[in-house]
Amino acid sequence: MLDIYGIEANRRALLADLKQLIEEALQPFADDLREFLERVRGGAFGPNWRDAWDTFVETQADAGFNIEADSASRLVQLMESWERGHKAQARILTKAGATTSPTSALLSAVQALQTDRAIEPSSSTFVQREIARKPAVTGHGFFNSKLDEAQACLTSIKEALEAVGQKLDGSEVDESVDVDSDVDAVEELIWRYNDAVESARAAWLRENLSGNDNTRLLQMRTPLSLGLPQFVDDGQAERARRQLAQISHRLGVRDERQDRLITGLRVLDWAATAAGLLAGGGIVIHAAKTGGKWAVVKTIAIGAGGMAIEQATESGLRGLGAGEQTIRGVRLAAAIISLIFLRRKRGIEAEAESKAPLYKEGPENPRRPRSEAPTIEGTLDRPRTKYHLFLQQAVAEEMQAMYDYERIATNTSMSKFLGRKFKNDIRPDAIGLTRDGKVDMVEILSPGQTKVELEDKLSTAMNQLPSAMRGEFIAIDPKDAFK
Amino acid sequence: MSDSAVITSTALFYPAGSDDPIPYAWFERALGVFEEFKLSPILFTAGGGPFELDDCYLLEDGPGEIYRWGDPVPIRRARESFFQALKAQQLYSVRLDAPRADSQDRSEWRATIAASSISGKAYFGIDQDLMPSPTALMRRTCEMAHDLFPIRYGFSYQMPLRDLPDCYSGGSGRTNLADALYMIRHRREWENRQLTPDEKWKKELTEGKRHLQDHFRGAFPANLLSTDHVKKADLISSPIGTLSQFNDELWIWELSDSERSEAELRLRAKNALID
Numbered sequence: 001m002l003d004i005y006g007i008e009a010n011r012r013a014l015l016a017d018l019k020q021l022i023e024e025a026l027q028p029f030a031d032d033l034r035e036f037l038e039r040v041r042g043g044a045f046g047p048n049w050r051d052a053w054d055t056f057v058e059t060q061a062d063a064g065f066n067i068e069a070d071s072a073s074r075l076v077q078l079m080e081s082w083e084r085g086h087k088a089q090a091r092i093l094t095k096a097g098a099t100t101s102p103t104s105a106l107l108s109a110v111q112a113l114q115t116d117r118a119i120e121p122s123s124s125t126f127v128q129r130e131i132a133r134k135p136a137v138t139g140h141g142f143f144n145s146k147l148d149e150a151q152a153c154l155t156s157i158k159e160a161l162e163a164v165g166q167k168l169d170g171s172e173v174d175e176s177v178d179v180d181s182d183v184d185a186v187e188e189l190i191w192r193y194n195d196a197v198e199s200a201r202a203a204w205l206r207e208n209l210s211g212n213d214n215t216r217l218l219q220m221r222t223p224l225s226l227g228l229p230q231f232v233d234d235g236q237a238e239r240a241r242r243q244l245a246q247i248s249h250r251l252g253v254r255d256e257r258q259d260r261l262i263t264g265l266r267v268l269d270w271a272a273t274a275a276g277l278l279a280g281g282g283i284v285i286h287a288a289k290t291g292g293k294w295a296v297v298k299t300i301a302i303g304a305g306g307m308a309i310e311q312a313t314e315s316g317l318r319g320l321g322a323g324e325q326t327i328r329g330v331r332l333a334a335a336i337i338s339l340i341f342l343r344r345k346r347g348i349e350a351e352a353e354s355k356a357p358l359y360k361e362g363p364e365n366p367r368r369p370r371s372e373a374p375t376i377e378g379t380l381d382r383p384r385t386k387y388h389l390f391l392q393q394a395v396a397e398e399m400q401a402m403y404d405y406e407r408i409a410t411n412t413s414m415s416k417f418l419g420r421k422f423k424n425d426i427r428p429d430a431i432g433l434t435r436d437g438k439v440d441m442v443e444i445l446s447p448g449q450t451k452v453e454l455e456d457k458l459s460t461a462m463n464q465l466p467s468a469m470r471g472e473f474i475a476i477d478p479k480d481a482f483k
Numbered sequence: 484m485s486d487s488a489v490i491t492s493t494a495l496f497y498p499a500g501s502d503d504p505i506p507y508a509w510f511e512r513a514l515g516v517f518e519e520f521k522l523s524p525i526l527f528t529a530g531g532g533p534f535e536l537d538d539c540y541l542l543e544d545g546p547g548e549i550y551r552w553g554d555p556v557p558i559r560r561a562r563e564s565f566f567q568a569l570k571a572q573q574l575y576s577v578r579l580d581a582p583r584a585d586s587q588d589r590s591e592w593r594a595t596i597a598a599s600s601i602s603g604k605a606y607f608g609i610d611q612d613l614m615p616s617p618t619a620l621m622r623r624t625c626e627m628a629h630d631l632f633p634i635r636y637g638f639s640y641q642m643p644l645r646d647l648p649d650c651y652s653g654g655s656g657r658t659n660l661a662d663a664l665y666m667i668r669h670r671r672e673w674e675n676r677q678l679t680p681d682e683k684w685k686k687e688l689t690e691g692k693r694h695l696q697d698h699f700r701g702a703f704p705a706n707l708l709s710t711d712h713v714k715k716a717d718l719i720s721s722p723i724g725t726l727s728q729f730n731d732e733l734w735i736w737e738l739s740d741s742e743r744s745e746a747e748l749r750l751r752a753k754n755a756l757i758d
Binding site for chain 1: 501526528530535536537538539551552553554556558576578580587588589590597599601602606647649650653655657658659660662663664666667668670671673674689
C-alpha cells in the first residue's frame with residue numbers, strides 16, 4: 001500500500017532542505033550586497049557611488065548572480081534617496097514596497113534574483129560552487145558573530161547619544177541644534193542591532209542551539225536599556241515576536257525576559273514619557289521650517305543632571321561603562337531621539353489617517369483613534385458645581401483626542417506634570433503638553449472665583465516656563481460654558 | 484443675574500514687578516469707598532502671603548463658615564490675617580468686591596476695587612447709579628492711586644455687567660466651552676490666528692507694554708494720559724475734546740460720544756493705537 005503520508009513528509013523534508021541550501025548559497029551574495037549598501041549609506045563612495053554600483057553588479061554577475069533590472073532600479077532609487085538625505089522619501093519607498101534598510105532591500109533583490117546560465121541547474125552544484133567561492137560562517141560561529149555585531153551596534157548607539165548630549169551641552173540657550181542626522185544614525189543602529197539579533201535567533205532556531213545560548217541572547221543589553229525604543233521597524237518587531245514565541249515553544253518554558261522584550265514592541269508609545277522629561281528640562285523639539293529637519297532648542301540653562309531618569313536606563317548605561325557625565329548627556333539625548341521617532345511615526349500615521357476626512361470636513365486637525373490616545377493622568381477635581389467635573393472631563397478628553405497633545409492631566413500640579421519644581425505650583429483643572437513642547441492650561445471657574453484673578457494666576461504660572469514652552473490658558477465660566 | 488446693570492469703570496496702568504507689594508494706604512482708601520456707598524458684605528481675593536488667587540474670603544472675622552451660590556467650598560472669614568498680610572507687604576494682588584443682592588456667583592457685583600502687580604493695573608468698577616460719570620470716576624481712582632503707583636495711562640468706560648467690565652480692562656471676556664474646544668482642535672493654527680483688538684490689548688499688557696510709553700487702547704469717554712501720550716496724539720496744538728492737567732505728569736482727556744470717532748481717527752493717523 002502506498003504510504004501517501006510518508007511521501008508527503010519526504011517531500012516536505014526535501015523542500016525544507018532545498019530552501020535551506022538556497023538560503024545558504026545566497027548568503028555570500030546577501031553579505032556582499034548588505035556590505036555594499038551600508039557603505040553607500042555611510043558615504044564611503046561619496047558622489048561616485050554609481051560607478052561603484054556598476055562594478056558591484058558586474059562582479060556579482062561574474063560570480064553567478066544577475067540582479068533583475070527592476071530590483072536594480074529600486075535599489076538605485078533607494079541609494080539616490082540616501083544621497084539626497086531624504087529620509088522621508090526613503091520611508092515612502094518602504095511603504096511602496098522598497099525599503100530603507102539594507103537587509104530589507106537585500107531581501108527584495110534576492111527574491112528577484114536569477115541565476116546565471118553558466119550555473120548548473122542542480123542545486124547541489126550551485127551550492128558547491130558558492131561555498132567554494134566564500135565559505136559561509138554557520139552554526140555557533142555565526143551565532144556568536146551576530147551577538148558581537150549587536151553588541152558593537154549598542155556601543156555605537158551609546159557613542160552617538162554621547163555626541164548629541166555634548167552637542168546640546170555646548171549649545172547656547174535658544175540656539176537651534178540640528179539633530180536630524182544623529183536621529184538617522186541612531187535609527188539605523190537600532191535597526192542593525194535588531195537585524196543582528198534576529199539573525200542570531202534564526203541561527204539558534206535553525207541550528208538547534210542550546211538553552212545557554214538563548215540565555216546569552218536574552219542577557220544582551222538592548223536599546224531599551226539606553227532609554228531608546230527597542231524597535232524602529234514594525235516588521236522587525238513582528239518577526240521578533242514570532243521568533244520569541246517559537247523559542248519559547250521549543251524550550252517549553254517562558255522566560256520573563258522574553259516577555260519584557262515582547263512588551264518592548266510597544267516602545268514607541270513608551271517614548272511619549274520622554275516628552276515629560278524634556279519638558280522638565282526646558283528642551284523643545286521642532287522640525288525646522290525649511291527642509292523639515294529635526295532640531296532641538298535648549299530654552300533654559302538647565303543641567304541634564306537636574307532631570308529624572310528611568311532606573312533601567314541608568315543601569316544600562318553603567319553596564320556599558322558610562323560615567324556620571326555621560327549618563328546625564330545620554331539620557332537627555334535618548335529622550336530627544338525617542339520623541340523624534342515617535343513624532344515621525346505618529347506624523348506619518350496621522351497624515352495617512354486624516355488626509356481624506358481633512359479635505360472633506362475642513363481644516364480641523366487630525367483626531368487620534370481611542371486606541372492610540374494617551375491616558376489622562378491625575379484625577380478629577382473635588383466635587384464643585386454640577387458642571388465642573390463635566391467641563392473638566394470634556395476639555396481633557398478633547399485634548400486626548402487630538403494628535404497635537406502628547407500628555408494630558410487633570411487636577412495635577414505643574415511640578416508633577418513637568419517633573420520640575422515651580423515656586424507658584426498651581427494645579428489646573430486640565431493641563432496638556434503639545435507635540436511642540438508647549439504647555440496649555442484650562443481652569444473652570446467656581447462660583448466664588450473671579451475670572452480676572454484666575455487668569456492672573458494662570459499667567460503667573462505660565463510665566464515661570466521658558467518662553468518657548470508657554471502655551472495657551474483659558475478660564476471657562478460654567479455659566480457661559482454652553483452659550 | 485442683573486441683566487440691566489451697567490457699570491462705570493476706570494482702569495489705570497503702571498509699570499510693576501510681578502510681586503511688588505500692594506500699599507496698605509491704597510487698601511484703606513478702597514475700603515473708604517465701600518463705607519461711603521454703604522456696600523457690604525465685602526468679599527476679597529488676594530495673592531501672596533497665606534492667600535491664593537483662586538480663593539474667596541469674607542472681610543470679616545468671626546466663627547463659622549459661609550456657603551453661597553451652591554458652591555460646596557465655603558467662603559472663609561479672614562479679615563485679621565488679610566490686614567496682617569497687607570501690613571507685612573506680602574500681597575501682590577488685592578481685589579475687594581460687594582455682591583449684588585440677587586447674585587448667582589462672584590461675577591455679579593455692585594462695586595469692585597482691585598490692584599495687581601501681575602498686570603500693573605488698578606481697577607475701580609461701580610454701579611452706574613452710584614457713579615454715573617466716567618470722568619468723575621477717573622478722578623476718584625486717580626486720587627486713590629496716583630501717589631502710590633507710578634501711573635502712566637488709563638481709561639474710563641461704561642458697559643453692562645454681563646459683559647464683564649473688570650475683564651474688559653485686561654482684554655479678556657467671556658469664554659465658553661466651544662472657545663476652549665476650538666483652541667484645542669486647532670492648536671497648531673491657534674498661535675498664528677488673527678487676534679481681535681481685545682486680544683491684542685491683552686498681549687500688549689504682558690509683552691509690548693507700549694501703553695506705558697505713548698500708545699492708546701482707544702478713545703474712551705475719559706482717558707488718563709502721560710505727557711508722552713499727549714505729545715504723541717498732538718493734543719496741545721490740535722485739541723479734540725477737553726484736556727485738563729491732573730498733576731505735573733498726568734492729564735485727563737475727556738471725549739463726548741461725537742468726539743470719540745474723530746479722536747480714534749487721530750490716534751490711528753498718528754500710529755498711536757495698539758491694534
